Amino acid sequence: MKRRSIVALSLVVVLAAALTAATSGATKKASANNITVWLQVDAQSGWPDVVAAANKQFQADHPGASVNVQYQNWGDHLQKFDATLAGGGGADVIEMGNTEMTKYMAAGAFAALDKSAFDNSANWLKGLAASGKFGGKTYGVPYYAGSRVVTYRSDLFKKAGIKKLPATTAEYAADAKRLAAANSKKGFSPVYIAGTDWYVGMSFVFDYGGGIATQVSGKWKGLLNTPQSIAGLTAYKNFFNATSHASKTTDETHPNPYDVYAQGGAASMVGPSWFTCCVGAKFKGTTAQFVMPGHVKGQSIPGFLGGSDLAVPANSPNKALATEWIKDFTSTASEKALQAKGNIPNATNLLGTSVNERAAARSWFVPTAKHWVDVENGNILRNMLAQILSGKLSIKQAAASASDNIASVLNQS
Amino acid sequence: MLESSSNAAAGTLLGTSRRRRLWGRTARGAVPFALILPVIAVIAVILGYPLYWLVKLSTERYGLFELIRHQGTSVGLDNYRSVLHDPVFWRTLLRTIVFTAANVCMTMVLGMLIALLLVRVSAVVRILLSSGLVLVWAMPVVVAVQVWYWMTNFENGVVNYVLTELHLGDFFQHDWYVTTFSQLSLVTLLIVWGALPFVVITLYAGLAQVPRDLVEAAEVDGARPWMVFRDITLPILRPILLILTSLSIIWDFGVFTQPYLLIGQSKITTGNYLMSIYLFEEGYFKSDFGRGAAISILMLLMVAVLSIFYVRKMVRMGEATA
Numbered sequence: 016m017k018r019r020s021i022v023a024l025s026l027v028v029v030l031a032a033a034l035t036a037a038t039s040g041a042t043k044k045a046s047a048n049n050i051t052v053w054l055q056v057d058a059q060s061g062w063p064d065v066v067a068a069a070n071k072q073f074q075a076d077h078p079g080a081s082v083n084v085q086y087q088n089w090g091d092h093l094q095k096f097d098a099t100l101a102g103g104g105g106a107d108v109i110e111m112g113n114t115e116m117t118k119y120m121a122a123g124a125f126a127a128l129d130k131s132a133f134d135n136s137a138n139w140l141k142g143l144a145a146s147g148k149f150g151g152k153t154y155g156v157p158y159y160a161g162s163r164v165v166t167y168r169s170d171l172f173k174k175a176g177i178k179k180l181p182a183t184t185a186e187y188a189a190d191a192k193r194l195a196a197a198n199s200k201k202g203f204s205p206v207y208i209a210g211t212d213w214y215v216g217m218s219f220v221f222d223y224g225g226g227i228a229t230q231v232s233g234k235w236k237g238l239l240n241t242p243q244s245i246a247g248l249t250a251y252k253n254f255f256n257a258t259s260h261a262s263k264t265t266d267e268t269h270p271n272p273y274d275v276y277a278q279g280g281a282a283s284m285v286g287p288s289w290f291t292c293c294v295g296a297k298f299k300g301t302t303a304q305f306v307m308p309g310h311v312k313g314q315s316i317p318g319f320l321g322g323s324d325l326a327v328p329a330n331s332p333n334k335a336l337a338t339e340w341i342k343d344f345t346s347t348a349s350e351k352a353l354q355a356k357g358n359i360p361n362a363t364n365l366l367g368t369s370v371n372e373r374a375a376a377r378s379w380f381v382p383t384a385k386h387w388v389d390v391e392n393g394n395i396l397r398n399m400l401a402q403i404l405s406g407k408l409s410i411k412q413a414a415a416s417a418s419d420n421i422a423s424v425l426n427q428s
Numbered sequence: 429m430l431e432s433s434s435n436a437a438a439g440t441l442l443g444t445s446r447r448r449r450l451w452g453r454t455a456r457g458a459v460p461f462a463l464i465l466p467v468i469a470v471i472a473v474i475l476g477y478p479l480y481w482l483v484k485l486s487t488e489r490y491g492l493f494e495l496i497r498h499q500g501t502s503v504g505l506d507n508y509r510s511v512l513h514d515p516v517f518w519r520t521l522l523r524t525i526v527f528t529a530a531n532v533c534m535t536m537v538l539g540m541l542i543a544l545l546l547v548r549v550s551a552v553v554r555i556l557l558s559s560g561l562v563l564v565w566a567m568p569v570v571v572a573v574q575v576w577y578w579m580t581n582f583e584n585g586v587v588n589y590v591l592t593e594l595h596l597g598d599f600f601q602h603d604w605y606v607t608t609f610s611q612l613s614l615v616t617l618l619i620v621w622g623a624l625p626f627v628v629i630t631l632y633a634g635l636a637q638v639p640r641d642l643v644e645a646a647e648v649d650g651a652r653p654w655m656v657f658r659d660i661t662l663p664i665l666r667p668i669l670l671i672l673t674s675l676s677i678i679w680d681f682g683v684f685t686q687p688y689l690l691i692g693q694s695k696i697t698t699g700n701y702l703m704s705i706y707l708f709e710e711g712y713f714k715s716d717f718g719r720g721a722a723i724s725i726l727m728l729l730m731v732a733v734l735s736i737f738y739v740r741k742m743v744r745m746g747e748a749t750a
Contacts, residue, residue, distance in 0.1 A: 090693045094712045101495050118715075122492035202583070202601050211694065262582040262603050266694035270583060280583070329496060392713045398697040405606050 048080040050333050050340060053096075053106040055323065059086045061289040065352045069344040076343070080336060093388070096328075100124060103330055107337035111155060113146035113322040114381050115388050120149035125326040126334050127152040134347045135362035140322070142380065143361060147324040155324030156341050157361035159353050162374040163214060163307070163318040165206075166276070166290045167283035170301040171198065175282075184222075184254060184310045191258040194282045202260050207272050207281035210255065210263035210404045211397035214319040215285050219254070220247035221317040221379040222309045227396075228382045228421050235384060235425035237418030239399070240411070248410050250310060252403055263404035266397060287321070288357035288371035306374045320378035322359075384425045395420050486721035500718060507722035511710075517723075520701040524681060527612055527702060531680040534620045536673055539627030544657075546632045558629065565625035573689040576618050580604045605691065608700040615687045619680060627672055634668040635661070667745060674738035678731055684708065703727055 099105025147155020191205035225244030277295030488500030711720015
């Protein structure tokens, strides 16, 4: 039995050794010349060539260095990021939505960057530059912005006898009726809008003078229950019911609106202007875009001005190289290539007159609160839209409950 | 086996000198402890250590700010207080209990019926049926969820197509994810479907232990099938049923992958939380890791209470066979 104890003891030692070996292996850092970049899948589907060009430039400038681009989803990239903040081994460059920056900058998750090192930094788009700034320091480099436009099939519009693009939402709804009459396909959407696409839903709210939340003497107050917001939500419900055959409970990525469009299931869709990337070879030639009209003639509907920043996590072991890569990816040449894909470039001196850039003239943005990202992740707005469209709650009830909910989340310490 | 070999080993040591005999007796007393030492050491490393950190984390304010600095601030039992005062917690707990009860009942009843069927059918059918079950068992959860998601898809799901073709109504673009009830019902179907193979195969093995002559004797005495099942089969299967039920309760109470992926992140709200999703949303999505730790400790306690039953049963069975 003595032998037994020895066997047991040695077993423990071996196990312990194996465990330590496993953990020390996991924390080993990648080589010094290798950087990891986290970009959103938008780049993968929309402009992989721009990413490849930046990588090529980077490798030409830094021989021996390599870039590992990993594509992330908006839905869970922050949870993955949190895990790497705790355990290390994450990205050296990370793309952040402009609504997500504040929470992380406030916590000290990013390294401060020298603004002057980047192309056109004196002319960065105001809203985007502000989203990457905290306490007077720059943590996020504007990557691109995007407004929301209508992508449509000119052949179907012609077939339905629509000679002039709609000038108001009411005209658009009337056109939708004609489009539906001219297309007998079951489930066909004259305008494809996912039911819980809150970017579109809130555009109606802002078009009628409503809002999401506002700060009154230091405290956040929900605005969705105001008469203006209710009018906007009512208009959204009516417009959706008249034009879209999408699920009332689904979001704008399940399925992707452009997939429905590419399969011939829609005459038009509302979304980022880069949607043209994926309309399918069959419809490429007949696809065009216009700025979505508002309910008042001559005014476009306010669109969500989304955008992304690039940041360097504070725990990156390769901050200098990471910054160099951001420089290459946001260079004038790179930004112009992004613009050619239908995005809004990061600086005013690069702005053109594309449909996307015209749509950006009237836009809205989310409340700039530290806890806003919790409202997004908690799906408060999506849930409200699903309740309204499916008739589970009246517009007033759903809006009042969402409004209270948002205020309580934003007012957390 | 172990017992006799250690006795033999002890025997060689005894009978030399008195000192050695004494040493031998002490050593013999230590054998069981020495034998379980490796297990205890492994458990301490892979369970105890993380558990210690979890408990410590649950008494700290630990958000994003603290995460980056790897340093929390102690707040005592504040996290627990805040969770227990959260109405969402209580609603979620109730929903999870009802959900678990529905899942376990369906799993056990269907599992029992299919196991009984397996005994009756011909060999060919039995082989087909059990290979089908093994295939279900072998399918990774994430893949299974994706398949179910496609089948119940709004745009062109096969379920809607088949139901419409069967003239059961117009299911064209029927949305299966409108209400919390229908969302969780789909999750229940998926979980029960995935849990059946284990239950069926285990129960089928148990049914093989039911003595044929006992059943035949009962039938000769005029017992009906239902009575045979109630008075002979069920009592013999009781220990297996109890263990399967308690295991199912433990599994279904903490289920995460199926509801989270099938319902989808963008449809998860406080109105359809299950316990594990509540934990995930509060802890990870809100980057409030201290509170998340408190929730997981509470869940752990609940599961521990549930497992007491299971462990006691296991111990008793061990004693009975020893």
